[in-house]
Amino acid sequence: MTLTNNPEPAALDADVIVIGAGISGSSAAKALHDQGKKVIIVEANDRIGGRTWTEPGDVPGGPIDYGGMFIGETHTQLIELGTSLGLEMTPSGKPGDDTYVVLGDLLRAPDEQLDTGLAFVPEFLASLEALDKLADSVGWNQPWAAPDAAVLDSKTVGTWLTETVESPEARQLHTLIVNAILGAHPDEVSLLYWAYYVSECEGIESLLGTRDGAQWAWWIGGAAQVSWRIADAIGRDNVLLDWPVSRIEQNSSGVTVFSSERSLSARHVIIAMSPLAANQIGFEPPLPPARTQLQAGARMGRYYKLQVRYTTPFWVEQGYSGAIMDTDDYGTFILDGTKPTDSLATLIGFVGGSSYDRWAAHSAEERQSAFIELLVKAFGPEAKAPSYFHETNWTTQEWAKGGPVTYMPPGVLAHFGAALRDSVGRIHFAGTEASFQWSGYMEGGVRAGQKAAAAILENFA
Numbered sequence: 001m002t003l004t005n006n007p008e009p010a011a012l013d014a015d016v017i018v019i020g021a022g023i024s025g026s027s028a029a030k031a032l033h034d035q036g037k038k039v040i041i042v043e044a045n046d047r048i049g050g051r052t053w054t055e056p057g058d059v060p061g062g063p064i065d066y067g068g069m070f071i072g073e074t075h076t077q078l079i080e081l082g083t084s085l086g087l088e089m090t091p092s093g094k095p096g097d098d099t100y101v102v103l104g105d106l107l108r109a110p111d112e113q114l115d116t117g118l119a120f121v122p123e124f125l126a127s128l129e130a131l132d133k134l135a136d137s138v139g140w141n142q143p144w145a146a147p148d149a150a151v152l153d154s155k156t157v158g159t160w161l162t163e164t165v166e167s168p169e170a171r172q173l174h175t176l177i178v179n180a181i182l183g184a185h186p187d188e189v190s191l192l193y194w195a196y197y198v199s200e201c202e203g204i205e206s207l208l209g210t211r212d213g214a215q216w217a218w219w220i221g222g223a224a225q226v227s228w229r230i231a232d233a234i235g236r237d238n239v240l241l242d243w244p245v246s247r248i249e250q251n252s253s254g255v256t257v258f259s260s261e262r263s264l265s266a267r268h269v270i271i272a273m274s275p276l277a278a279n280q281i282g283f284e285p286p287l288p289p290a291r292t293q294l295q296a297g298a299r300m301g302r303y304y305k306l307q308v309r310y311t312t313p314f315w316v317e318q319g320y321s322g323a324i325m326d327t328d329d330y331g332t333f334i335l336d337g338t339k340p341t342d343s344l345a346t347l348i349g350f351v352g353g354s355s356y357d358r359w360a361a362h363s364a365e366e367r368q369s370a371f372i373e374l375l376v377k378a379f380g381p382e383a384k385a386p387s388y389f390h391e392t393n394w395t396t397q398e399w400a401k402g403g404p405v406t407y408m409p410p411g412v413l414a415h416f417g418a419a420l421r422d423s424v425g426r427i428h429f430a431g432t433e434a435s436f437q438w439s440g441y442m443e444g445g446v447r448a449g450q451k452a453a454a455a456i457l458e459n460f461a
Ligand SMILES: Cc1cc2nc3c(=O)[nH]c(=O)nc-3n(C[C@H](O)[C@H](O)[C@H](O)COP(=O)(O)OP(=O)(O)OC[C@H]3O[C@@H](n4cnc5c(N)ncnc54)[C@H](O)[C@@H]3O)c2cc1C
Pocket: 019, 020, 021, 022, 023, 024, 025, 042, 043, 044, 045, 049, 050, 051, 052, 066, 067, 068, 069, 070, 071, 072, 243, 244, 245, 246, 272, 273, 274, 277, 278, 280, 281, 303, 304, 305, 394, 399, 400, 402, 403, 404, 405, 430, 431, 432, 433, 440, 441, 442, 443, 445
């Protein structure tokens, strides 16, 4: 193994270089900094936060999150970290009836429950239970070693739906769920990966919860504050923006990280990003084949996050929670995103996977009108006059490479999944995808970052 730079310890720029100023890299950097290690974060983007992206400034109504936002009830590490940084939470769930738009029918669901007298509902609920059972059989620890892992990984979620769910309405709802949670259509996603994802996020009910589970609370002031405050704590001079890493070289004593003509050296490096983003980096010596295949095979969802603000939360006055599961139109999952500190009321739309494709085929103006039309259909004519509309297209974000999360097509997790969390010499992998649980969420980012830092600290040399 050769290194163009083979620096002596005294000449190193840092003990550890962290690549990526998202919540995972930031969490890793804080854990190392707290133990007296010299850390430098390098970030390709011109902002800190990665898939958390808060606009604090002049947005009408108050700060707004273009990316990750909801804190789950059991997101213990995130809650502990954010609270220790002085952030405050506010509950996100809103009382009132949920709304479903399913194959032409507009349905109202009090207490979050669809009417079980509707023909498709029992089958839909039974299919969610079947999914949970499958998730339990796969587990979150080592899904690649689960019984039937290879068989499950040879199938898509779409095939499973065709084989096990008869009613078109129930299938449409599942399709919306997978599109909204992973940013990919069921036909694209490995059944093993989906079962693993449901398991590591504590079950489908937890993933879908709109008042509890994964969507339980928010940080007042926005989610990216976690990374901003960590950057302040470790020193903004130690966070280098516009620093896209193109190559990493390692030898037995250290690592050197390159960006254009620049380089930095350290004892260890943490790569805190999705496998797909990491796949843009060259390695000398090359990574083991399983890690290379994993990075080449894992994909990112495609996603729009839409946000519309109104002077009043008129839907609340009509007894609605603001939650809409729309399998028709463009296929959108909508939630009320109004914080008590906001001066305007917010509805947030999540459009992923095949819904994203349908949406992307239209102009920005057409998309905005279609979204407003859907809100008019659900909540009446008051929805016609928003004060603010914003669309974030995560698929065109150069360094995120998509959103909201990683998904895997068949043939990746069973064969190469074991490489997801393993270090390669002095190269350590964080990023939410490397977490055992809540991978895909901010919580997973924190856990994976802290785990990578702990592994380095345990045996620092
Ligand atoms: C629209 C949307 C909604 C979401 N909603 C929620 C939610 O409500 N709750 C929740 O918990 N999670 C949510 N998520 C997911 C959550 O935001 C992510 O899981 C989490 O932020 C991932 O953090 P990370 O640090 O692992 O990765 P990232 O945030 O992706 O950070 C990786 C960083 O690495 C940088 N980078 C990439 N390549 C390079 C390179 N070559 N050199 C240097 N830097 C590089 C990137 O710019 C980025 O800053 C959402 C995500 C999106 C997009």
